[in-house]
Amino acid sequence: MDSKLVELIGRNFLTAELLRAGLEVATPVRDRGIDLIAYADLDAGHGKFTARPIQLKAATKRAFSMDRKYEKFPNLLLAFVWDIHDLPNSQCYLLTYRQSLEIGAEMGYTATPTWKKTGKYTTTRPSEKLRGCLGRYRVTQGDWRVRVLGD
Numbered sequence: 001m002d003s004k005l006v007e008l009i010g011r012n013f014l015t016a017e018l019l020r021a022g023l024e025v026a027t028p029v030r031d032r033g034i035d036l037i038a039y040a041d042l043d044a045g046h047g048k049f050t051a052r053p054i055q056l057k058a059a060t061k062r063a064f065s066m067d068r069k070y071e072k073f074p075n076l077l078l079a080f081v082w083d084i085h086d087l088p089n090s091q092c093y094l095l096t097y098r099q100s101l102e103i104g105a106e107m108g109y110t111a112t113p114t115w116k117k118t119g120k121y122t123t124t125r126p127s128e129k130l131r132g133c134l135g136r137y138r139v140t141q142g143d144w145r146v147r148v149l150g151d
Contacts, residue, residue, distance in 0.1 A: 010058020010081045021144035038148045060085045062126050066104045068119030070097045094147050095137040103133045
């Protein structure tokens with residue numbers, strides 16, 4: 001499956017999950033580091049307009065990455081969607097840039113020459129330890145609204 005198709009399936013999966021949670025979704029016209037904006041408007045039971053930018057990282061299997069370029073987006077959520085080739089068994093992890101750095105530090109990724117030189121780190125073979133670290137950020141159908149809006 002080519003990378004554009006992976007991204008498209010991942011975006012549609014994420015959009016469907018957000019809509020099912022009663023959130024609205026907007027797609028930026030240009031790709032400048034934000035793939036989707038999830039929001040609740042005034043009449044969605046939230047009482048106020050709230051929006052969160054989301055950067056999508058979709059994978060046919062499993063992948064975790066960090067990139068210093070996302071540091072500049074306040075309130076950015078990183079959505080890692082795994083196993084999109086098997087949608088009923090897909091998994092999604094939703095965390096902030098800061099939380100991804102905390103995991104990176106715990107895993108030793110931020111001490112690698114790659115991270116120090118480029119500000120990027122990727123693994124396509126998440127270890128059991130990494131999957132354990134990410135576990136607290138896994139989102140299931142009933143969690144989306146509270147994880148995105150914080151309410």
